[in-house]
Amino acid sequence: MFHYPFNPSELSETAKLWWDLFGFYLAVALILGAVIYASLVLIPVLYSRSRKSVDEIKPGVVPGDRGKTLYLAMIVLLIIAAFMSIFVESYISVNKLASLIEDEYGVNVDNLEQLQPGEVDGALIIEVRAFQWGWTFIYPNGVESDVLYLPEDRLVIFKVTSDDVFHAFAIPDLRVKIDAIPGQVNTSWTIPEKPGTYRIQCYELCGVGHAEMITKAVVLPQDLFDFWYKSMGEELKGLEGKG
Amino acid sequence: MAHRILQIKRWLFTTNHKDVGILYLVTSLYFFIIAGTLALLFRIQLSVPENDFLSAAKFNQAVTNHGLLMVFWFLSPLAFAFANYFVPIQLGAKDMAFPRLNALSYWLLLFGGLLVLAGFFVPGGTADFGWTAYAPLNTETFTPNPGANLTAFGLLMLIASVTVGTVNFLVTIFQLRAKGYKFLGLPMFTWGIFFTVLMMLWAFPSLQAALTLLAVDRILGATIFEAPKAGLIWDHLFWFFGHPEVYIVLFPGLALALDMISVFSRRPLFGRKVMIGALAAAAALSFGVYAHHMFMTGIDLSYLKIHMLTTELISVPFGIITILAIISMLGGAIRLTTPMLFAIGSIAVFIIGGFSGVFNSNPVLDIANRGSYWVVAHFHYVMVGAALFALLGGLYYWFPKMTGRMYNETLGKIHFIISFIGFNLLYFPMFFLIDMPRRIFTYPEWTGWGPLNFMATIGGFIFGLSHLIMFANLLYSLRHGPLADKNPWGAWSYEWMIDSPPSEFNFEGIPIVQGNRLTIAMADGAVTSMESHGNHLSPWPLLISLGPFLFLLGLGLWIAEAVFSLPLMLVGAIVFLYAVYGWFRDDFHERFKFEEPPEYKERWPFTNIHRVKLGMYFFLLGDAVFFAGLLGTYVFMRLEAGNTLPGLITHNILLGLLAVLLMLWSSVFMYVAARAAKLGNKTLALAGISLSIILALSYLVVTGFDWLAVFSAGFTLSDPAIASSATTALSHAIHLIAGLAVAAYLALKVWIRGFTGHVPETIDSLSLYWAFLAVVSIAIFTITYVF
Amino acid sequence: MERESGGRVSEPVYRLKELRKLAWAIAAGFAVSGLLILFTIGVITGSITSGLAIAIVTLGLIILTAAIFMDVLWEGWGVQLFSVITLVIVMLLILNIIFGRQVMP
Incomplete structure (x- = not known):
């Protein structure tokens, strides 16, 4: 039923950002981890009980402080350097997430929740309402749907809120996630890059139906999406006209 | 028969820190078995997709209580079992500063746990909102389960226990050190407990505030947590406590692992003072990092960046501790006994837990991590892996001291190997389940999560059942193990200089530290007269905790409209008032005295207080x-x-x-x-x-x-x-x-x-x-x- | 009259210390009462309106009262250090609650 990617970072702009960053963290972790693990395994093996000569622990004597200041300072500085590199990278990435839409679309990310449909050229603003236990997606033309249809290659901004309890709205493959809090409108955005069907699920325990709070996001090519959007809108108008 | 009644009375009325420590130990292992069984139940449910072993409601209750019981009634009490038993001895004291309060904190803990367990038996079910209890799901509107009230009451009793215990430990560590014992010379375990209780002192009241507000909501019918955006205030209050709580669980075990590494590699720790400084830095920073649990709540980006910085900063002290711990072993004569294996295993899994934690410090990476099995894997690597492995090592390490008998070394090593393999098989696959949400009771087959979950369940059973080897080993050795020496490991601190098991007042003289030498000055007249301070037993700690237990149980049942609730509340109130009266009466007649003359004690920096x-x-x-x-x-x-x-x-x-x-x-x-x-x-x-x-x-x-x-x-x-x-x-x-x-x-x-x-x-x-x-x-x- | 918390000081010095604490406490009682009354007048007449002003007054009054009535001024640096840490942690919690919202003030 669901399309599964060959390369997960190609699915959306946010996914690309995420996977790049994850790769960086993973590389740092693997390099440092390999060194640390090697010493953690090798040292006990190399220095096991055969060398009986060392015995610096005497009953009733507080062990002294060991370690040259120089070595200690080097270790501390090394760890701080590793931390700095990670911090700088993550600081850049957080800003990148904002500038992704600020530069291209001229959106001010600071007050996204006040954004009205049509205010940003080319962007699609979708209202997401979470409830126990399901989702409603409301499009600018008033169409309501429980399946999320998204256009390919277009900025989509989600305005997420909840009708009852704390939920978390997520399209994991597209790397979209934001908490749905009653009384508050949170925003998240992405630019889907590949047509397909993706899982939408709730990521915060919200009661007995939590596991079944699951639906799908369908990314359509632009023209197909426009067709769907228009025809749904007209159908809605027709219904209203009748009513 | 009379002897047996005396035994029962001793355990119920004891105020001796070693007895209280044993009570803590037994209680924590009891809750470990319960919470572990809950975990195995929901691991069965998750082992294959679309399973129907547990219903959603039962699954949520199992998950919630697994978390609460493991964190509050197993890991911390296990650490505090050792702390109760060994911190006073390591300081060179004869007991805690307030022995009766020590017993009180045990009984409050036990009855709090029993209240939580009682929730299971209330018609309508117990708490099922996760151990984080996010608002507004935790309110009566969305969780009408009457058992949830009992969970909240149990937690409030736990907080009372923690408050009393914290004050007691701080005064003990500050004022009951042996004469001449400088702070820097204390064993790492005592240092770990010191920082732990400091964090407890300032972290738990925040949870207390949150739970008090919740109780007002649930009992008095207020709607604080149903107000718009109130989910955020619960997050703030809960995580202000919740993040230090992670270190509260971790620190005792981590510090104990450091002690064991030093002893079994026969070398002093490399950069001991730097490690102590790192522990202090991590404890201080722990109060300013918690918003990384709230990266996805849509709060201000600049605010999040500050917490991103501090969260990444907090990896520095832990990195320092890990690396220095490994370097400490360099050039030693390492003996790979069971405790040492557990200590190394603890560091090994802590490295994975720590690195995966750095991933969570980034708001962008958190888009995938938040609420997923990645987080589950991460915190189990830290809390179960690092803390539990070290504490189990501590159980083996101190077993000869507490019982006077040696455990079986081969079985101990087998336990380590099997539990280590089981642990990694259980939690490592969860890192690959980064797309799977936490706390879902089932998942469709097309998600492809089946095989990894099946692996985790197998690992869970291996890990869970491996502890049976430990229980069998220790229970058998308790009676039949070979007699242990005073100091089987050649360790240096005070507990290894006295008998195994220690006598009632630990030292047959006055512990005094001269320079870096721990000594026990021989008893003279002044000392023996000090020891004749009469009755060590007091019924009031037990009764003063039993009263609120009965009262709150009655109140919970009354809300659930069950029978016998009002008499239960009445009895509880009477027991409580009578116990308070009894405590005052004892104080009035000054029946219960325990005070060491200050000149035998090091009291810096609170010399004159x-x-x-x-x-x-x-x-x-x-x-x-x-x-x-x-x-x-x-x-x-x-x-x-x-x-x-x-x-x-x-x-x-x-x-x-x-x-x-x-x-x-x-x-x-x-x-x-x-x-x-x-x-x-x-x-x-x-x-x-x-x-x-x-x-x-x-x-x-x-x-x-x-x-x-x-x-x-x-x-x-x-x-x-x-x-x-x-x-x-x-x-x-x-x-x-x-x-x-x-x-x-x-x-x-x-x-x-x-x-x-x-x-x-x-x-x-x-x-x-x-x-x-x-x-x-x-x-x-x-x-x-x-x- | 050698009390433990009086330390190893002589009797007259000890008496003097207690009497000095007493005098300070009574003076502080009047001072804090006066400040509270002034604050109330300020609120009623509408000269104190902003949240920041209220916060500063609250903080000042709390620190003054705690310093004198809770003996923080008279005890050793250990108590003072722990009191300051507590103040920092309390401020940390409150500031986190105020600033950790969707829209910062």
Whole structure:
């Protein structure tokens, strides 16, 4: 039923950002981890009980402080350097997430929740309402749907809120996630890059139906999406006209 | 038979720190078995897609209680079992600073846990909102389960236990070190416990505030956590506690692993002082990083960046500790005994847990991590892996000391190997389940999560059942193991210089430290007379905890509309009042004394301060955070919860001014009484206490009148600002009423018996308490009556 | 009259210390009462309106009262250090609640 990617970072702009960053963290972790693990395994093996000569622990004597200041300072500085590199990278990435839409679309990310449909050229603003236990997606033309249809290659901004309890709205493959809090409108955005069907699920325990709070996001090519959007809108108008 | 009754009495009424330690140990292992069984149940449910072994409701209850019981009633109590048993010995003390309070904190913990378990048996089910209990799911509207009330009560009893224990440990560590024992010379385990209790002191009151507000919601029908955006305030209060809590669980185990690494590689730790500094830095930073649990709540980006920085910064001290621990082994003569294997295993999994934690520090990466199995894997690597492995190592390490017998080394090693493999098989696959949400009771097959989950379940069973080897080994060795030496590991600290198991007062003399040598000066006349301080047993800690247990159980059942609830509450209230009366009576006749002369003790930096007063200081410093949480909630509600009115409109500010002035002068007169007591002026002391009591009573009347006016003006608890300020006022009033009971008792005692024992110090401490309440009433006035 | 918390000081010095604490406490009682009354007048007349002003007054009054009535001024640096840490942690919690919202003030 669901399309599964060959390369997960190609699915959306946010996914690309995420996977790049994850790769960086993973590389740092693997390099440092390999060194640390090697010493953690090798040292006990190399220095096991055969060398009986060392015995610096005497009953009733507080062990002294060991370690040259120089070595200690080097270790501390090394760890701080590793931390700095990670911090700088993550600081850049957080800003990148904002500038992704600020530069291209001229959106001010600071007050996204006040954004009205049509205010940003080319962007699609979708209202997401979470409830126990399901989702409603409301499009600018008033169409309501429980399946999320998204256009390919277009900025989509989600305005997420909840009708009852704390939920978390997520399209994991597209790397979209934001908490749905009653009384508050949170925003998240992405630019889907590949047509397909993706899982939408709730990521915060919200009661007995939590596991079944699951639906799908369908990314359509632009023209197909426009067709769907228009025809749904007209159908809605027709219904209203009748009513 | 008489002997057996005596044995039972000993365990129920004991106040000896080693007995209390054993009680903690047994209790924590009991809760470990229960919480572990719950875990195996839901691992069965998750092993294959679309399973129907457990229903969603049962699954959620199992997950919730697994988390709560493991964190609060297993990991921390296991660490505190060792802390109770060994910290006083490692300091060179004969007992804790307040032995009866020590027993009290055990019984509160046990009965709190039993309340949580009782929730399972209430019709309608127990708490099922996850151990984080996010608002508003935790309110009665969305979780009507009556058992959830019992869970909240159980947690409140746990917090009481933690508060008492924290104060006790801090005073013990500060004032009961052996003469000449410098802080820096203390074993790492004691250092770890020291930082742990410091974090407990300031972290738990925040949870207490959150739970108090929740109790007001659930019992008095307020709607604080159903107000718009109130999910955020729960997050703040919970995680302000929740993040330090992770280190509260981790620190004792981590520090213990360091001690074991040093002993079994026969080398002092490399950079011991740097490690202590790193522990201090991590403890301090732990209060400023918690917003990484809230990266996806849509809060301000600049605020998040600060917490991203501090979260990444906190990896520095832990990195330092890990690397220095490994370097410490370099050049040693390493003996790979069971405790050492567990210590190395603990460091090994801590590295994975730590690295995966760095991934969570980034708001962008958190888009995938938040609420997923990645997080589950991460915190189990830290809490189960690092903490539990080290503590199990500690169980083997100290088993010969506690029982006088050796365990079977081969079985111990087998236990380590199997549990280590099982652990990694259980949690490592979860890193690959980064797309799978936490706490879902089932998942469709097309998600492809089946095989990894199946692997985890297999690992879970291996890990869970591997502990049976340990239980069998230890239970068999308890009776039949070979007798152990005083010091089987060749370790250096005080506990290894005394008998196994230690005698009732640990040392057959006075422990004194000269330079870097721990010695036990031989007993002389002065010492033996000190030991004849009579009865060590007291029934009141047990009864004083049993009372609230019965009362709260009754209250929970009453809300659930069950039978026998009201008699249960009545019995509970009577037991509690009788126990309080009994405690006062014992104090009045000064039946129970335990005080070591200060000249045998190192008391830096609190050289000139009485232990009762010091304990009161620590208690109040923690309590300040509780009131800050409540007042912070009020401020939040005024800022965020829509159409709330300022206190200036809802309250009469002149009545508020009158009340706060009454409270202030009540405190002034209590201060006068304390000075008079110190100077030995009985008349002035009695006059001061009486005036103070009268003014405090008038304060209660004026405040009560003011609140009546507020409610009769049509405001109700459904207004979140009113409800949170009412909770603050109510908590303050309860504090004051408890203080009034003590003040009245002290006045009576001074009147009849004069200044005996440490009565002046007690009055001095009471004046501190009164001053604190005056400070709080000022804050209540300037914030809730004006803002 | 040698009390433990009085330390190893001589009797007259000890008496003097207690009496000095007493004098300070009574003076502080009047001072804090006066400040509270002034604050109330300020609120009623509308000269104190902003949240920041209320916060500063609250903080000042709390620190003054705690310093004198809770003996923080008179005890050793250990108590003072722990009191300051507590103040920092209390401020940390309150500031987190105020600033950790969707829209910062």
